[in-house]
Amino acid sequence: MPWQLGLNLLPDTEDLGQIVTPEIQDFIEEAEAWFTSLLGRSPGGHEHRVMLLALRLAHEAGHAQTPYERRQVVWAGLLHDIGKSALDQKILEKPGTLNVQEMLIIQQHPAIGYRLAYSAPQVDAEILGGIMHHHERWDGEGYPMGLMGESIPLLARVLKVVDVYDALVSDRPYRPAWSMEEAADYLRQHAGTAFEPHLIRVFIERVLSGPSQPPYGPA
Numbered sequence: 383m384p385w386q387l388g389l390n391l392l393p394d395t396e397d398l399g400q401i402v403t404p405e406i407q408d409f410i411e412e413a414e415a416w417f418t419s420l421l422g423r424s425p426g427g428h429e430h431r432v433m434l435l436a437l438r439l440a441h442e443a444g445h446a447q448t449p450y451e452r453r454q455v456v457w458a459g460l461l462h463d464i465g466k467s468a469l470d471q472k473i474l475e476k477p478g479t480l481n482v483q484e485m486l487i488i489q490q491h492p493a494i495g496y497r498l499a500y501s502a503p504q505v506d507a508e509i510l511g512g513i514m515h516h517h518e519r520w521d522g523e524g525y526p527m528g529l530m531g532e533s534i535p536l537l538a539r540v541l542k543v544v545d546v547y548d549a550l551v552s553d554r555p556y557r558p559a560w561s562m563e564e565a566a567d568y569l570r571q572h573a574g575t576a577f578e579p580h581l582i583r584v585f586i587e588r589v590l591s592g593p594s595q596p597p598y599g600p601a
């Protein structure tokens with residue numbers, strides 16, 4: 383499975399079965415089938431890693447206790463950037479700094495993603511909120527709406543942490559990948575500004591540094 387490339391960047395994922403239980407696998411297949419029927423391709427490595435990390439973080443933070451909650455995380459993780467499919471790929475892959483106009487175009491992807499995901503019968507308001515608000519910041523300086531603190535939907539706050547982490551530990555056209563420690567330092571420095579402080583603590587202390595994780599729900 384090509385999406386497993388890069389999974390070595392995730393903590394404690396030698397045994398993928400610990401994360402992807404049969405229940406989770408069903409949710410992934412359900413979301414992938416809808417994604418593929420819409421776009422003619424499967425979600426990519428970033429989407430898969432964000433989804434798996436979001437499951438880990440949500441689990442450790444006590445927000446993935448039921449099958450329903452775990453399903454929400456899977457769908458929101460796999461679909462969070464679906465709006466980018468409607469954007470000019472040249473801008474998405476541009477190696478240099480983006481100008482203001484290009485930045486504004488990129489910032490449309492959460493709202494476009496919301497509209498695309500709205501058409502999936504399995505997607506509810508909570509998943510849509512995760513997609514729409516995954517670039518909001520804890521201090522209110524994010525986009526698209528500048529929501530602040532706990533007014534940002536929980537799923538979006540979780541996605542925000544793992545989305546940035548995955549971007550930092552991945553090679554980008556304009557810089558090589560950071561180490562796990564460098565990325566953790568960045569998250570720590572921006573807790574309370576970009577990120578919810580409690581989620582950063584849980585992510586660093588229990589997801590990145592924690593012991594091997596128990597399975598999510600019945601294996």
Ligand SMILES: [Fe+2]
Pocket residue numbers: 462463491516517
């Ligand atoms: Fe995004």
Ligand SMILES: [Fe+2]
Pocket residue numbers: 428432462463545
């Ligand atoms: Fe993303």
